[in-house]
Amino acid sequence: MTVDAQLIEHMMEPKNYGTLENSNSEGLGKNPENGEKVIVYLQVMEEEGESVIEDISFQAIGCSTTIVAGSMITQEARGLSFKGATNLISATMKILDKVPPEDAACSEMVALALKASLETYRLRQEESDHPSVTYQISNDCTPKEEEKN
Secondary structure, three states: OOHHHHHHHHHHOOOOEOOOOOOOEEEEEEOOOOOOEEEEEEEEEEEOOEEEEEEEEEEEEOOHHHHHHHHHHHHHHOOOEHHHHHHHHHHHHHHHOOOOHHHHHHHHHHHHHHHHHHHHHHHHHHOOOOOOEEEEOOOOOOOOOOOOO
């Protein structure tokens, strides 16, 4: 399947969209500029002393790019250990450093929501009623106006 076909599939039929019954962690990524938000829900299992993402879902108040990024990132994260998920977040952020900020914002919001959910789970191991972690994006998804000569 071509990259374009994969993007269209994720846009037309997003994977992992919705709440996750029996989730034991959630994290929020948000854009303070326009109110867009992504929440990532995790069902984590402990396997041989390692935290593993058994199931994952997301919900978003955002544009179609946010939905596509949420679908793709959650598909990649399912089944990963927390170390693997942290590597996925790092790799995503490195890729986003190479694109214009307004194009990176939506994917950054999803990656940060996943990071927040991982952090929430870790914190709840120490304090079971710890509130959900929230991260704000650093990029702005508003396209910059072209300078006029």
